[in-house]
Amino acid sequence: MFHKKIFFLSLNTFLFISALLLDGCGSGENHVPAFDEKLAWSLCEKATSMIPRHSGTPEAKRQAEFIARTASDFGADVEIDTFKTITPVGELEFNNVIARIQGKSEQYLIIGCHYDAKKLFTSKPFYAANDGASGVGVLLAMIKAIADAPVKPYYSLRFVFFDGEECFYEYGENDGLFGSKYYCAKLKASGDLRRCRAVIIADMVGDKDLGITLSPDTPREMSELCFAVADKLGYRKYFSWNKFNIIDDHTPFMQAGVPAIDLIDFQYGQNNFYWHTIQDTLDKMSPESLKTVGKIILKMIYTIK
Numbered sequence: 001m002f003h004k005k006i007f008f009l010s011l012n013t014f015l016f017i018s019a020l021l022l023d024g025c026g027s028g029e030n031h032v033p034a035f036d037e038k039l040a041w042s043l044c045e046k047a048t049s050m051i052p053r054h055s056g057t058p059e060a061k062r063q064a065e066f067i068a069r070t071a072s073d074f075g076a077d078v079e080i081d082t083f084k085t086i087t088p089v090g091e092l093e094f095n096n097v098i099a100r101i102q103g104k105s106e107q108y109l110i111i112g113c114h115y116d117a118k119k120l121f122t123s124k125p126f127y128a129a130n131d132g133a134s135g136v137g138v139l140l141a142m143i144k145a146i147a148d149a150p151v152k153p154y155y156s157l158r159f160v161f162f163d164g165e166e167c168f169y170e171y172g173e174n175d176g177l178f179g180s181k182y183y184c185a186k187l188k189a190s191g192d193l194r195r196c197r198a199v200i201i202a203d204m205v206g207d208k209d210l211g212i213t214l215s216p217d218t219p220r221e222m223s224e225l226c227f228a229v230a231d232k233l234g235y236r237k238y239f240s241w242n243k244f245n246i247i248d249d250h251t252p253f254m255q256a257g258v259p260a261i262d263l264i265d266f267q268y269g270q271n272n273f274y275w276h277t278i279q280d281t282l283d284k285m286s287p288e289s290l291k292t293v294g295k296i297i298l299k300m301i302y303t304i305k
């Protein structure tokens with residue numbers, strides 16, 4: 001009996017080692033953790049409830065604190081990176097939230113979203129449920145999934161919740177992408193950007209009628225990775241090319257030479273009608289869409305070489 005048990009143990013060990021070898025480094029795509037869309041949805045709901053949360057408002061700050069607390073409870077190392085900058089509406093305080101999970105390598109991936117909402121010139125409530133909160137729900141649920149996973153990914157991870165993605169008037173040198181520009185410049189100045197392997201951004205990923213469109217200027221290795229992973233998961237139909245290049249939080253990193261991809265659904269309602277309007281509410285969204293994007297990014301994280 002005793003010998004038999006040892007035999008079984010050895011067989012298990014053998015199978016385990018074989019799986020590792022097949023995987024290459026033992027942190028590959030066979031170890032992708034499950035994504036909890038109920039959790040993602042409830043966090044998205046919570047993020048949505050804080051309004052108005054355009055940059056510089058007390059609710060934006062409260063949202064940063066909520067994200068930091070939640071990511072920390074889930075097991076990430078979290079910091080709130082506060083900075084001030086001049087904007088077209090005067091000097092404002094911004095708060096990026098950075099949640100780290102250590103992988104096997106000192107090289108890292110940035111998984112980003114923005115949590116600020118567009119400043120609308122209306123007195124009606126603007127929830128920015130898709131354009132802001134959807135990414136927050138997906139990223140926080142991914143942090144929980146990976147922090148709880150027995151096998152960590154090869155690359156270390158920095159989940160960055162950018163403040164100030166939205167511009168006040170028009171994207172340009174001094175308007176919009178405040179958080180990502182700041183963080184990218186900071187990493188560049190410290191030399192830390194050299195260890196950044198790739199950037200993956202999720203923005204507007206909750207639409208019930210999901211259709212992620214990649215920017216035509218997406219680096220080929222990133223679009224190929226995304227399409228290959230989507231194929232494997234049976235989600236290829238949700239991905240296509242956008243006609244025009246897209247400006248988003250991936251842009252500063254791409255300009256700095258880091259491979260970056262923006263997963264964005266830029267067809268939110270007929271003719272993008274719900275985008276940047278008070279129509280951007282949770283009833284247009286589904287947990288299923290959050291799950292699709294969450295699973296895609298998790299698999300990209302565990303697959304990227």
Ligand SMILES: [Zn+2]
Pocket residue numbers: 118131166276
């Ligand atoms: Zn927006």
